[in-house]
Amino acid sequence: MTIAYLAPEDRLNDLLFELEQKGVTEPKIIERLVICESGPETSVWAQNIWYDVETHHFESIKQASTLLRERGRNWALYPTANVRRARLIEDQLPHFRPKLLTFPTSLPSAPVGAWTLLDDKTLLCAAKTDSPMALGEYKFVEDKISPPSRAYLKLWEALTRLQKYPNEKSRSMDLGACPGGWSWVLLNLGSQLQSIDKAPLDPKIMKHPNLIYRQESAFGIEPKNEEKVDWLFSDIICYPPRLLNLVQRWIEAEKNTNFVFTIKFQGETDTKTLNDFLSIEGSYARHLYNNKHEVTWFLIRD
Ligand SMILES: C[S@@+](CC[C@H](N)C(=O)[O-])C[C@H]1O[C@@H](n2cnc3c(N)ncnc32)[C@H](O)[C@@H]1O
Structure with missing residues (x-):
């Protein structure tokens, strides 16, 4: 066929x-x-x-x-x-x-x-x-005014493909959140949100009452010590093996979290690490229409 x-x-x-x-x-x-x-x-x-x-x-x-x-x-x-x-x-x-x-x-x-x-x-x-x-082709009516970066389109596409959305009852964490495009999406959906980045978010986002901003490295967080989050998002710029290690630590912490992670590649695509991500049971990755040289990795539990 x-x-x-x-x-x-x-x-x-x-x-x-x-x-x-x-x-x-x-x-x-x-x-x-x-x-x-x-x-x-x-x-x-x-x-x-x-x-x-x-x-x-x-x-x-x-x-x-x-x-x-x-x-x-x-x-x-x-x-x-x-x-x-x-x-x-x-x-x-x-x-x-x-x-x-x-x-x-x-x-x-x-x-x-x-x-x-x-x-x-x-x-x-x-x-x-x-x-x-x-x-x-996932093309959206864009918002050229409110979000502080165009990265929000990737998250719009990821959630639209899933047809699952964090809501008022969800606790979410956004790793590598600056300047705040993804955080803007999650706050608009009503989620309680912790945004992690070494750099501060756009001042418009920072003021949101449902946001806790933590100015620290995502790699310094010990997942076992964190309260359960329903959704863990990452758009961190880093080498894929480092991101894989981060994911494995969160999985080991057994929080039953949904993961939506961008795996970013520089130069050659790191297919070895991509395959290691894909070998995590129940997960898959897609190059989204709104992705650049990166793919989005999903592990959805509920
Ligand atoms: C592509 S940007 C994220 C864009 C964001 N998702 C948005 O929608 O606006 C990547 C971010 O990863 C952050 N980053 C890099 N290393 C980090 C680390 N160790 N911990 C937390 N954030 C980190 C950078 O500061 C940068 O803001």
């Missing part, structure tokens, strides 16, 4: 390495799209996975659009070859413009297929993909 993986911008090599590790051989690569005869159902690095990919020969624009219409209503084009012809086909499809998400929100329930042209007479399409968002 043919399966295709769309790599994030600039992250094709990470995706190819992951697929090779998982036994994929000789994929066909078209720009950011990696087409395989078989492969894993999930991936850390793929932005969008196209299942049961079909290849069809067509003669006319009408024939191509009919092929797509017969297989689904909503289609997202990944434009590669023959872009003008692809746009003509797209014009013949039911109107579909993905809405920007407003946080917090439920995910769209209508399936979105994905397609591209291999040449002017060959269509590649998949009615089923791994994402409710067109091509896996």
